[in-house]
Amino acid sequence: MLTSFLKIAIRNFWRNKTFSLINLFGLALGTMCCLYILLFVQEHRGYDRHHHSAENLYRVISTLEFSGGEQETHHMATCSPPIAPAMQVNFPEVEAAARVCSPPSIDQHLLKVGNEVFYEKAGYYVDSTFFRLFDYQFVDGDPQHALDEPFSVVISENLAKKLFGKEGATGRTIQIAGGEDEHPYKITGVFNG
Secondary structure, rough: HHHHHHHHHHHHHOOHHHHHHHHHHHHHHHHHHHHHHHHHHHHHHHOOOOOOOOHHHHOOEEEEEEEEHHHEEEEEOOOOHHHHHHHHHHHOOOOOOOOEOOOOOOEEEEEOOOOOEEEEOOOEEEOOOOOOOOOOOOEEEOOOOOOOOOOOEEEEHHHHHHHHHOOOOOOEEEEEEEOOOEEEEEEEEEEOO
């Protein structure tokens, strides 16, 4: 059945060459335009543009090439931790840098407030310069200096309500356990989110 349909299509193509070529060209052009529009939209919607200096924010990626049986290339949005300070020293164009790290092999964080225990899935380690580069609306605390001290943490407004209810969260201490480490962290800011 399928072979007969293909034979009929090929016969019609040869009978009406001009019309078939115009249709084929139009189909190819339409497909190409759709793919181009898709790539254009993906490029422009693929990153946050709401930050005050979005045109000056860049992400460093690593490309790893493995040469075993087959040539493999992996692109990752990660790099070695010393890269950020080294780039600031060696490239005058780099005005500031911030590193963001998701804790490896930790699916959720254990948060302790007094005797109460909570589990939270999201959590990142960031440099003290993070809120100088990225715009987050703070409900409480100073975004410019929120992470200047060691063992300080900034939490979302939703997490603050979950942990402390209607009481203020800034200045309070929480225990965060992730993996083998457990430290007390001082809450220095609450952002809207």
